[in-house]
Amino acid sequence: MRINLGNKKQHWVCGRALEGKSCLSGPDKQGQCHNRSECQPLKKGERWYCSRPMPCQQGPLPDGACAHQVGLCQPELSPKAKIARSNLWLLLAAFGMVLMLLATNAYSPGQLSQSHRVLEDQCQRCHSAGQLNKLAVLGLAFAPFQHDKENALCLDCHNLGEHAALAHGLPVAAQSVLTEKIQTHLKTTVHQDSKIDKLPLDGLSCISCHREHQGGSLQLTGISDKTCQSCHLQSFIHFELHPEFSLYPYENKSNILFDHQSHIGKNFAEEEDLKQYAPENCNDCHRADGDGAFMQTKGFDKTCNNCHLQDIQGAAQTAAKGIEVFNLPGMDVDTLRTKGLVTGYWPENADAPLSGYMRLLLADNAQAVSALGRLGKLDTLDLRKATQEQLQAATDLMWSIKQLLFELQQNGQAVLISGLEKAVEQKIYPQQFAGLVNGLSPAVIDQALKNWLPGLKDEILLYRQGDLAALAALKPAEQEPKPEVTPQTKTKSTASDDLLGDELLGGDDLLSGDDDLLSDLVDLSEDKAADETNDVGRHTVTAIAEEEWVSAGGWYRSYYSLYYRPSAHADKFLQNWLELCTQSSTNVLKQVCKRIATPKAQGMCLKCHSTGDKGRINWRSKKPLADRQSFTRFAHNPHTTITETVNCISCHRLSETVQDKKNTEFHTGFQNVVKSQCSDCHNQVRPASENCLKCHNYHTGTVALKLNKTDLSLLDKKRSK
Amino acid sequence: MKLIHRRTINCILLLVAMTSISVIWQLGQYSFSNQAFVSGWLLFGSVMLLFLLTLRKRIVGGSFFKVSAWLQMHIYLGLLTVYVFLLHAGPYWPEGNLKQLLYLLFVLEVVSGMVGLFISRKLPPYLARGEHVLYQNIRSRQQQICEQAEKLVKSSLQQTDSNTIGDFFQQHLLAFFLKPQHFWAHIFQSKKTTHTLEADMQNLHRYLNEDERQIINRLHELVIEKDQLDYQYAGQTLLKRWLFIHVPVSYALLLFAVLHVTLVYAYIGGS
Numbered sequence: 001m002r003i004n005l006g007n008k009k010q011h012w013v014c015g016r017a018l019e020g021k022s023c024l025s026g027p028d029k030q031g032q033c034h035n036r037s038e039c040q041p042l043k044k045g046e047r048w049y050c051s052r053p054m055p056c057q058q059g060p061l062p063d064g065a066c067a068h069q070v071g072l073c074q075p076e077l078s079p080k081a082k083i084a085r086s087n088l089w090l091l092l093a094a095f096g097m098v099l100m101l102l103a104t105n106a107y108s109p110g111q112l113s114q115s116h117r118v119l120e121d122q123c124q125r126c127h128s129a130g131q132l133n134k135l136a137v138l139g140l141a142f143a144p145f146q147h148d149k150e151n152a153l154c155l156d157c158h159n160l161g162e163h164a165a166l167a168h169g170l171p172v173a174a175q176s177v178l179t180e181k182i183q184t185h186l187k188t189t190v191h192q193d194s195k196i197d198k199l200p201l202d203g204l205s206c207i208s209c210h211r212e213h214q215g216g217s218l219q220l221t222g223i224s225d226k227t228c229q230s231c232h233l234q235s236f237i238h239f240e241l242h243p244e245f246s247l248y249p250y251e252n253k254s255n256i257l258f259d260h261q262s263h264i265g266k267n268f269a270e271e272e273d274l275k276q277y278a279p280e281n282c283n284d285c286h287r288a289d290g291d292g293a294f295m296q297t298k299g300f301d302k303t304c305n306n307c308h309l310q311d312i313q314g315a316a317q318t319a320a321k322g323i324e325v326f327n328l329p330g331m332d333v334d335t336l337r338t339k340g341l342v343t344g345y346w347p348e349n350a351d352a353p354l355s356g357y358m359r360l361l362l363a364d365n366a367q368a369v370s371a372l373g374r375l376g377k378l379d380t381l382d383l384r385k386a387t388q389e390q391l392q393a394a395t396d397l398m399w400s401i402k403q404l405l406f407e408l409q410q411n412g413q414a415v416l417i418s419g420l421e422k423a424v425e426q427k428i429y430p431q432q433f434a435g436l437v438n439g440l441s442p443a444v445i446d447q448a449l450k451n452w453l454p455g456l457k458d459e460i461l462l463y464r465q466g467d468l469a470a471l472a473a474l475k476p477a478e479q480e481p482k483p484e485v486t487p488q489t490k491t492k493s494t495a496s497d498d499l500l501g502d503e504l505l506g507g508d509d510l511l512s513g514d515d516d517l518l519s520d521l522v523d524l525s526e527d528k529a530a531d532e533t534n535d536v537g538r539h540t541v542t543a544i545a546e547e548e549w550v551s552a553g554g555w556y557r558s559y560y561s562l563y564y565r566p567s568a569h570a571d572k573f574l575q576n577w578l579e580l581c582t583q584s585s586t587n588v589l590k591q592v593c594k595r596i597a598t599p600k601a602q603g604m605c606l607k608c609h610s611t612g613d614k615g616r617i618n619w620r621s622k623k624p625l626a627d628r629q630s631f632t633r634f635a636h637n638p639h640t641t642i643t644e645t646v647n648c649i650s651c652h653r654l655s656e657t658v659q660d661k662k663n664t665e666f667h668t669g670f671q672n673v674v675k676s677q678c679s680d681c682h683n684q685v686r687p688a689s690e691n692c693l694k695c696h697n698y699h700t701g702t703v704a705l706k707l708n709k710t711d712l713s714l715l716d717k718k719r720s721k
Numbered sequence: 722m723k724l725i726h727r728r729t730i731n732c733i734l735l736l737v738a739m740t741s742i743s744v745i746w747q748l749g750q751y752s753f754s755n756q757a758f759v760s761g762w763l764l765f766g767s768v769m770l771l772f773l774l775t776l777r778k779r780i781v782g783g784s785f786f787k788v789s790a791w792l793q794m795h796i797y798l799g800l801l802t803v804y805v806f807l808l809h810a811g812p813y814w815p816e817g818n819l820k821q822l823l824y825l826l827f828v829l830e831v832v833s834g835m836v837g838l839f840i841s842r843k844l845p846p847y848l849a850r851g852e853h854v855l856y857q858n859i860r861s862r863q864q865q866i867c868e869q870a871e872k873l874v875k876s877s878l879q880q881t882d883s884n885t886i887g888d889f890f891q892q893h894l895l896a897f898f899l900k901p902q903h904f905w906a907h908i909f910q911s912k913k914t915t916h917t918l919e920a921d922m923q924n925l926h927r928y929l930n931e932d933e934r935q936i937i938n939r940l941h942e943l944v945i946e947k948d949q950l951d952y953q954y955a956g957q958t959l960l961k962r963w964l965f966i967h968v969p970v971s972y973a974l975l976l977f978a979v980l981h982v983t984l985v986y987a988y989i990g991g992s
Contacts, residue, residue, distance in 0.1 A: 013857075017857065017860070017861065022861075079961060082965075083964065083965055083968065083969075086965055086969055087968060087969045087972055090969040090970075090972060090973055091969070091972050091973065091976065093973075094972070094973040094976045094977065095976065097822075097977075098976065098977070098980050101818065101819060101980070106818045106819075107817070107818060107819040107980075107984055108817050108818070108819075109816070109817040109819065109820055109985075110815065110816030110817040110820065111816050123988075127988045127989075127990070128990055129987045129988045129990070130988075137984075137987045137988075138983055138987060140986075140987045140990070140991060141982075141983045141984070141985075141986035141987040141991070141992060142986075142991075142992060143991040143992070144991050144992070145989065145990055145991035145992060146990060146991060147990065149990060150989065150990040204753055207755070207989060208753040208754070208755070209753070211755065213816070213817065214816070215816055224750065226750040226751050227750075227751075227752075227753065229751055230751050230752050230753055
């Protein structure tokens with residue numbers, strides 16, 4: 001066997017071949033003709049013979065030269081040689097074109113899509129090869145593929161979260177959890193053979209789905225359904241075969257707990273005094289967002305205010321309408337003095353236990369903390385059987401409280417921060433602190449202390465000097481002011497009983513309960529009448545209780561306590577304290593949270609605001625975040641605008657009435673949307689799309705474009721120079 | 722094996738191959754891999770196999786199947802390659818200079834191949850009908866015919882003392898005899914131009930005497946002989962020259978394909 005690369009001698013042929021007179025020897029390898037005669041005579045013996053097949057008549061000359069002399073010919077390339085030469089030239093031309101393409105970067109595979117068009121000349125923005133020289137580029141073709149390196153270039157501009165390369169942007173563990181959840185809900189093993197565990201651990205590359213350079217009209221996010229079904233193995237080619245919906249769209253708890261059935265069926269329809277405020281259609285409370293996709297809830301002021309404002313302000317509260325914040329706890333002062341302990345002045349009529357807020361504020365006072373620890377659950381109003389240690393603890397507590405209030409009076413709100421931070425074990429920021437004290441004024445403190453602890457300043461000075469003898473010598477009688485009684489009046493709520501509901505009052509009957517209080521009311525009214533009649537010829541004006549005075553919210557004093565009454569909706573005090581309850585879980589704070597973090601507490605915040613993950617309170621109704629995507633998306637427009645027959649109840653149908661017994665339990669009040677409501681239009685017959693991406697997102701979580709960072713020094717002319 | 726059997730088997734094999742590739746292609750849609758890589762390597766491999774025919778032709782001896790068998794493989798693989806190409810590049814004009822160049826070269830290659838296949842099947846029977854002349858002898862034979870015609874015309878001038886034939890020869894026949902004529906007419910089996918020439922010669926008869934008619938008849942025979950040679954020349958030239966397009970383009974196609982593959986892997990970040 002041999003390989004025929006072509007006879008080199010045949011590269012050139014005699015130039016007279018066309019005339020039929022080609023010579024026998026032909027041109028040499030270089031294509032030069034050396035033959036000046038028609039033949040090359042052969043010598044046989046002594047004679048020369050013509051070597052042509054048809055010898056000429058003359059024969060060769062005696063010297064052996066051919067008798068027929070001709071001029072040199074112009075050799076020509078043989079056909080094979082012509083082919084070979086044309087191949088060579090074409091190959092060289094092609095190679096030259098290759099070099100030209102490489103040199104001029106004219107090998108772009110096509111136009112970029114519209115969104116990336118601006119990067120047309122910036123290959124290095126998307127390709128690591130674009131950052132290399134030509135030789136290195138060619139070498140990169142043989143290097144192992146590193147998708148994370150290429151992905152990083154895409155993620156320079158596209159923020160897709162921490163796990164962008166993983167399926168749906170979720171870590172594998174989260175995917176498994178979701179799969180299990182779906183299987184549980186659907187009661188099927190449809191995803192049992194899914195490819196979650198078969199996907200590469202380090203994720204996919206962006207180009208697995210997004211392939212550029214296919215022209216300006218390319219929809220880069222348009223992915224084929226078959227790509228989705230690479231992992232979701234229950235392949236179906238039509239939406240009608242899609243699995244039935246599970247808990248959609250009410251899988252997640254709504255932020256605002258609103259019982260549609262109760263309101264629509266009962267409150268709006270039956271309450272005569274509320275009918276004027278009742279909405280007539282869904283649009284009165286709901287409106288589409290700017291894109292028309294998401295239905296938002298209008299604010300409290302436009303929807304709930306007319307009926308529920310008084311609830312927030314405590315109109316229906318049978319107990320104190322305000323929250324007890326600062327107070328002087330009741331102390332068995334007589335026993336303490338009898339035992340020789342120096343207490344200074346302490347009002348004998350104070351009878352309330354130490355409020356949770358006070359305990360919290362005393363958390364950074366070691367003396368107070370120790371005292372409270374020693375006292376335990378001992379009732380400080382009766383210390384007759386207390387041990388000496390407990391008596392001392394009670395005394396220490398009293399002085400701690402006095403010092404706290406003194407410092408507050410002297411140095412203002414700032415003294416409270418350290419106690420708060422110590423109690424909640426986290427930093428309190430100024431804006432948060434402002435909400436936590438919400439307008440606590442010096443006048444309120446001054447007036448309270450003037451009434452509760454006259455001579456406090458002198459006492460504190462002596463106490464700090466350690467002059468207990470002088471303290472003991474202070475005459476309580478000179479200090480004790482005329483006790484000021486500020487009666488609490490009971491008012492009947494003007495709101496509907498149904499609105500308040502028995503649950504709101506905890507089953508309490510408005511007219512039942514404390515007979516003494518009622519008798520007090522009777523006494524007061526009699527006193528009032530007596531006042532009026534005792535003043536001869538003149539009307540007297542009896543001031544209303546302070547609690548009623550601050551009907552619009554604020555601080556007020558009652559007995560030996562300073563209360564805060566919530567103002568209108570979105571009260572800053574309550575909001576910040578409830579937020580603090582979700583942020584910290586110290587024991588001291590828990591005592592405060594137990595009082596305010598219930599649906600029936602003052603302000604009734606948690607009656608309507610649900611709690612989310614980690615106890616976080618959902619203050620606002622749900623709104624889609626601009627840079628976040630979930631697995632599914634639904635645009636109300638154009639569904640509700642295309643045809644008059646499609647309205648809210650086409651998909652949202654009320655279920656049976658449910659009651660919110662706990663804030664954490666979730667009841668929608670609506671039936672789940674079923675697939676048939678969608679497949680009526682989204683099917684293979686109607687023009688509505690069936691594509692997976694019509695309703696589902698692949699990338700979940702953060703999906704946003706990163707802004708370019710601009711160094712501020714560029715704006716400074718001096719620095720930029 | 723009879724031709725019809727062979728073709729049937731080859732077509733079935735081709736259909737099976739196309740079907741298999743289609744199934745693989747469809748199944749590949751349900752994955753994250755870029756099907757263009759699969760079809761691309763399939764295409765590149767096919768082109769390389771097609772290229773092997775050129776190498777096989779250069780091997781003398783050995784047992785690598787007959788060249789005819791290779792040619793059969795080349796033809797059917799070429800058809801399959803067209804299908805793979807359509808899967809890879811799509812039936813539309815692509816974007817990008819390099820891709821457009823590749824597309825153009827491939828189309829040129831396919832068209833030249835199909836044309837070559839057609840003429841290599843159709844032309845030889847036609848060429849075999851007449852006197853078979855070796856291609857390399859055609860030009861020398863044409864030269865001889867031209868010389869004979871020129872001698873005949875000179876003799877007519879001497880014998881008849883008339884310029885009629887000479888003028889006619891000068892105007893109508895000289896260019897005809899000097900070099901091969903009516904190339905595409907012969908390719909498309911058209912005798913129109915030759916018949917026109919013959920008709921002109923026939924019309925000249927009325928102006929000639931008996932001696933001149935004999936000369937013109939002899940010229941007519943030479944015209945026919947020359948025309949047949951031209952037919953042979955056209956057919957054989959086409960049979961040889963189509964490879965001047967098909968083979969060089971295949972080299973260029975291969976070179977640009979290598980560049981294409983290299984750049985693709987370079988710009989996706991590696992292989």
